[in-house]
Amino acid sequence: MDKVRRIGVLTSGGDAPGMNAAVRAVVRTAIANNIECVGIRRGWQGLINCDFVKLTRESVGHLLSRGGTILYTARSEEFMTEAGRQKAVTTCKMLGLDGVVAIGGDGTFRGALELSRLGVPVVGIPATIDNDVGCTNYTIGFDSACNTAIECIDKLRDTMQSHERCSIVEVMGRNAGFLALYVGTAVGATAVLVPEHQLDFEKDVVERIRASRLSGYTHFMIVLAEGAGKATELATKIRDVVGLKPTITVIGHIQRGGAPSGRDRETATRMGYYAVQSFVEGRGDCIIATQEGGIVEIPIEEALTRKKHLQMDRYKIMEIMQFGSHED
Ligand code: F6P
Secondary structure, eight states: OOOOOOEEEEEEESTTTTHHHHHHHHHHHHHHHHEEEEEEHHHHHHHHHHEEEEEOTTTTOOOOOOOOOOOOOOOEEEEGGHHHHHHHHHHHHHHTTTTEEEEEHHHHHHHHHHHHHHTTTTTEBBOOTOOOOOOOOOTTHHHHHHHHHHHHHHHHHHHHHHHHHHEEESSSSSOOHHHHHHHHHTTSSSEOTTTTTTTOOOIIEEEHHHHHTTTTTTOOOEEEEGGOOOHHHHHEEEEHHHOOHHHHHHHEEEEOOOOOOOOHHHHHHHHHHHHHHHHHHHHHHHHEEEETTTEEEEHHHHHHHHHOOOHHHHHHHHHHEEEEEEEO
């Protein structure tokens, strides 16, 4: 890459606490290297529409603790088309962008790959509360979202305990159960249902409620990832088979909001720094990833082929914590 003078930064896909901290780090690292930074608003769609805002050291002040994204976010149908992407390239030329930092999940990175194939260097920063980006151990926002869900469930447990209820709590995770498993373990759930594990209702729910009852419990907490099944259907089955009347709590988008945790602020800051460094050192076209404690760059195309599997050892640990024995 030639000397980089101006870069764009955007956030795309579902927002995540810590995205603002990443934007701040990108802008401040760029400025420290005499690179101008332009904020592209509303993700890839903003690049198509030339929807931008100039960012300065001051304009990204007080962002570390702010949830959401000041750059707004969107999912762009138009960017999926060749014509849309050509418009985005035209914007990059018009704004004189030597590169773009794209903050988001796998969907964002598929867009990044397409843009880089059209000659615009891109660096991706993983940010999604689902933690389901294959090339990185950690995605910005996961820790904050888990903490939010845990706080909600702790409150819910108080009243469940008083009323001796069974509760189904639906947490986010359309395709991945990382959040559900982490949260379920942290709140001591009776059962955790995740999309990666084919539900065996008798074994995964009925037996666990019964075992829990036998050991003296009178309230039961089922944590359900949204992609693992319908809470209403599960509630009906529990009522019919076990005789309990579960209440349903959907935590929903609350998990995506709020001030980022310390871990998310710190990780976002390091990732933002390394994203700009990649341009400064003449590389680009990569995803910034955490691996075994350190930060690495992975070429975008390769990053998109990586898969991350739910840690089944953690699943087993969660099960043992409730009942002390397991078969396999
Ligand atoms: O941010 C990831 C995620 O929370 C998924 O778990 C969820 O399925 C999806 O986003 C929902 O996002 P939206 O409601 O914005 O479409």
